[in-house]
Amino acid sequence: MARLVAVTALGLALALLGERFVALRNRLNASREVEAVDLPNCHFIKGVEAGSEDIDILPNGLAFLSVGLKFPGLQYFAPEKPGGILMMDLNQESSRALELRVSRGFDLASFNPHGISTFIDKDDTVYLFVANHPEFKSTVEIFKFEEEENSLLHLKTVRHELLPSVSDIVAVGPEHFYATNSHYFSDIFLKYLEVYLNLLWTNVIYYSPEGVRVVAEGFDSANGINMSPDEKYIYVADSLAHEIHVMEKHANWSLTQVKVLHLDTIVDNLSIDPSTGDLWVGCHPNGQKLLIYDPGNPPASQVLRIQNILSETPTVSTVYANNGSVLQGSTVGSVYGGKLLIGTLYHRALQCQL
Numbered sequence: 001m002a003r004l005v006a007v008t009a010l011g012l013a014l015a016l017l018g019e020r021f022v023a024l025r026n027r028l029n030a031s032r033e034v035e036a037v038d039l040p041n042c043h044f045i046k047g048v049e050a051g052s053e054d055i056d057i058l059p060n061g062l063a064f065l066s067v068g069l070k071f072p073g074l075q076y077f078a079p080e081k082p083g084g085i086l087m088m089d090l091n092q093e094s095s096r097a098l099e100l101r102v103s104r105g106f107d108l109a110s111f112n113p114h115g116i117s118t119f120i121d122k123d124d125t126v127y128l129f130v131a132n133h134p135e136f137k138s139t140v141e142i143f144k145f146e147e148e149e150n151s152l153l154h155l156k157t158v159r160h161e162l163l164p165s166v167s168d169i170v171a172v173g174p175e176h177f178y179a180t181n182s183h184y185f186s187d188i189f190l191k192y193l194e195v196y197l198n199l200l201w202t203n204v205i206y207y208s209p210e211g212v213r214v215v216a217e218g219f220d221s222a223n224g225i226n227m228s229p230d231e232k233y234i235y236v237a238d239s240l241a242h243e244i245h246v247m248e249k250h251a252n253w254s255l256t257q258v259k260v261l262h263l264d265t266i267v268d269n270l271s272i273d274p275s276t277g278d279l280w281v282g283c284h285p286n287g288q289k290l291l292i293y294d295p296g297n298p299p300a301s302q303v304l305r306i307q308n309i310l311s312e313t314p315t316v317s318t319v320y321a322n323n324g325s326v327l328q329g330s331t332v333g334s335v336y337g338g339k340l341l342i343g344t345l346y347h348r349a350l351q352c353q354l
């Protein structure tokens with residue numbers, strides 16, 4: 001009898017793991033091929049060789065690029081070089097991004113920047129928030145941008161038990177932000193296991209110095225996050241569920257879900273065009289190629305634009321798509337003045353004329 005129970009339990013466990021494996025392949029969109037959509041006028045951004053996971057552009061056309069992300073199991077093209085924050089002025093013709101200096105005292109050797117967000121205070125002070133993974137841990141760094149000196153003054157490191165695996169942030173005050181956790185666990189083995197088992201334990205956190213709390217949960221893999229120009233809605237990309245969640249933001253910072261947009265691709269970072277409210281989404285049509293890197297069969301890139309997301313029938317258009325022959329593993333597309341910047345997880349970055 002005991003043997004029968006043991007064998008049945010083992011059989012059920014194997015069936016569950018097998019079913020989860022098939023489900024994982026679907027979540028990773030394993031076999032999807034990409035139909036090319038070209039933009040006629042694109043060139044590589046000089047200075048970005050090893051990933052530019054996130055890009056955030058100020059209203060005056062200065063773009064911040066987070067470069068050099070490393071994550072266990074992922075490809076790196078510059079393993080010895082720490083990450084950094086680069087800047088480009090999109091009002092100028094030059095396509096070179098220059099690294100911003102960081103104030104003394106901040107540990108640059110372990111800087112491993114991931115999602116970024118900017119906040120402009122009433123007195124015009126510009127703050128840059130950076131999801132950081134020093135030694136593969138998770139912190140949020142808050143800097144003040146000093147434009148004359150081309151530098152970042154480090155103000156604060158935020159660590160919190162509710163921020164175990166921050167992927168991206170959207171700043172809503174000088175020390176206040178929403179953050180996505182892409183995983184529930186901070187341990188790398190448990191991270192892989194929770195993705196495999198599809199636990200749906202990832203969430204969105206609201207952080208302020210006065211209090212920290214979960215404001216949305218139940219995501220497969222919460223990734224990019226951003227806010228509508230009127231500041232009424234928060235958008236959350238659930239990567240492996242291929243969804244964008246539209247959440248209404250309330251006066252007490254809580255969020256309620258308004259709608260979910262299903263897309264047939266892995267959605268990464270979300271940028272907003274401040275003039276139209278359109279979402280620009282960096283996507284991965286084939287996630288398996290992204291995770292298991294083969295230079296002969298590299299991961300594709302894809303940037304979507306979503307217009308009228310609140311309407312009954314939002315318009316989703318593919319603005320750029322490439323099978324990896326030019327650009328591999330796009331994570332973000334950000335626009336300013338008819339220019340589109342496309343960043344990637346570990347490859348190069350493109351500047352295109354729209």
Ligand SMILES: [Ca+2]
Nearest residue numbers: 054115116168
């Ligand atoms: Ca971001």
Ligand SMILES: [Ca+2]
Nearest residue numbers: 223224268269
């Ligand atoms: Ca991301």
